[in-house]
Amino acid sequence: MKRNLSDYIVAISVIVCSIILLGALTIALSGYRLKKPTRTLQINYEDVTGIKVHSEVRYAGAPAGRVIAMRHLTAAERTASANKKDAVRITISLDENVPPLPVDVTATLSSDTLLAPKFVALSAGSSGGKTLVNNSAIEGHPAYGIEQITAAAGPLFENANRLLDNLNLTVTDLKGNRRGQFAERGQKSGERIQGCRYSFGNRQHIHQHDGQAAPATNERVARDFAKPESGYDARQSARRIAR
Secondary structure, eight states: OHHHHHHHHHHHHHHHHHHHHHHHHHHHHHTOOSSOOSOEEEEEESOOTTOOTTOEEEETTEEEEEEEEEEEOOHHHHHHSSSTTOOEEEEEEEOTTSOOOBTTOOEEEEESSSSSOEEEEEOOOOTTSOBOOTTEEEEEEOOOOHHHHHHHHHHHHHHHHHHHHHHHHHHHHHHHHHHHHHHHHHHHHHHHHHHHHHHHHHHHHHHHHHHHHHHHHHHHHHHHHHOTTTOOOHHHHHHHHHO
């Protein structure tokens, strides 16, 4: 009987310890804290994709707290905000060892790698200036991950495609103009060649006429020179040749 009771005690102790360890592990993984945060900061963002409650907060790269709340901005809050595109407000808790935040602190969403979880990154800001009061609200800067880069590059790719299309049209127009110029030059060259052929034919006709007229001219000169009574008159012979 005593042995059976001791076995029950051991089994119950193992079960209780397992429950305690499971609860502690759950609290550690979820980031839940039993102590109420005393230092908080509210940050407005346009988009908080990748951020959730209990996401890590880093100050100058070192762990500094957790995200404890997240909600959508109301229509009145969006209208009153300096950035009309803000849509979400997150609340972060800061550890006690984090120094006071300067007024020029910046809050961005970042990650160690493309596949790593995102976290809220707080810059160190300038030292010696004014500091933010507890639970202040500041403007956050969106993350520049692969999604944002792809979205921003979309219009650039569209403009590049339009530029290539315009370039293709310009090259096609240039080819058409060149072909038209070559055709016009070929037509002009053909007209010039035809004119040269016509001029050459006229010259051949003139030479043939001169060759036929030369014997008649010589005959007239010899006949005038053979007349003894009148003598040879060069002027008269020239006039006959001209006729």
